[in-house]
Amino acid sequence: MTLKAVKGFKDILPEEARKRQRIEETARQIFEGCGLEEIRTPILERTEVFARGIGEHTDIVEKEMYTFEDRNGQLLTLRPEATAGILRAVIEHKLYNKSPLLKLYTVGPMFRHERPQKGRLRQFHQLNVEYIGSSSPLADAEVVFLAYEIVSKFADQDDLILEMNSLGCPKCRPLHRKDLVLFLKNNVEDFCEDCQRRAGLNPLRVFDCKNEECQAVLKFAPVIKHYICPECAIHMGKVLDALEAFEIPFVQNAYLVRGLDYYKRTTFELKARGLGAQSTVAAGGRYDGLSSLLGGPDLPGVGMAVGVERLLLLMKEELAPRRADLFIAALGDEARTEALYWIGYLRRQGLKVEYSLEDKSLKAQMKQADKAGARYCLIVGEREMDEEEAILRDMKTKEQEGIDLDDLPEILVEKIKSQGDE
């Protein structure tokens, strides 16, 4: 029995790692360009951080967290999402005293013990953004903007759909919730088993049900939109106006809800065709009460997460093959030793130089040069050593020229670097 990775945990092999590098590079560029700063918090937190932050009765906390006791009997959890940990760090280090608005991003693995399927792993990765300290609807719009910008860099815009909704606030939400619960109670018979269960735990969730009969009944259910207080309505209006100004297309979905308790007001999901059942590639919303829930000051906040694995699924473009600037094919011990000196020098000059670790035939070395995508191949054997002139072959044009051994590295640097600028 060979050893295998744990279920839902995947090895990221070189080809995929390169794609992820591209995604992260692009994201960082966009984040930094918008004035965000990176924060990195631990993957492990005290269970409390998530239990209080995410909500005791959410599925995540109830049955999906990797929670265990360490050697001292302390309850720890592998983070299932990023926001709670970041808030914990912001509060712990009183970062809010340094600036009234913190614009933070982080990239890294999250862990949830769910059954794996397309676009869903137990260890998965997110690009995360948090705007902490601002109640402005523009903060909400910025966060949506960032999600949209990143995703649309890798996905066809026609395949994307941005859904917006407002969940209301502690003032107006309870009214809706009360009426909704009442409605569900009065119509219990018409709902599927799942919905009947949801009604007790997280009533908003029934709106997510895929059952057609449930959806038919839900047409008559109280919708948040009609309960929202003037403040929330104005906030929502400003967010949507800003999105229009940003030229980001969206639709309003009155049934859009969130799985985490801490969300208030703005909530959104960016969905994509071609992802399978897990169609959400990015999502987020406002979480004004979270900071105080975690024992910090009453800081407003809004954030979002992009699912990296899902983005990977959408990423169609093939990566450019790797390219070496130069491959050095050396024949014989003397040439080889000299070649090593050149290789060290050239690499320190920033050139991508490869060569064969094994003592192979010239033909085999040329093949290797080809596989490395080398633009040039330098050939040096006994003959060249005697004549004090190595052969430089342009792999594309097949043209060859002699290079004087005396100041060979300098000549190569100049030649290859000037080529690269063209």
Place this chain on the structure above:
RNA sequence: GUGGGCGUAGCUCAGUUGGUUAGAGCGUCGGGUUGUGGCCCCGGAGGCCGAGGGUUCAAGUCCCUCCGCUCACCCCA
């Protein structure tokens, strides 16, 4: 946790009504004269046919159990 689909070389897959040494393409390595890559040609390596039982003279092929992968429910990024 509940369903469906699938497990044969590194990868994608063939494998006839059960029948002898399990195949192909791609990849990989080597060769096609003395020191020159890609294309082409030739050759090599590489499989407890997911595991364990059973039926049979005979199992990759049939039956059972388990394991794994996968898609969907659920939930969510």
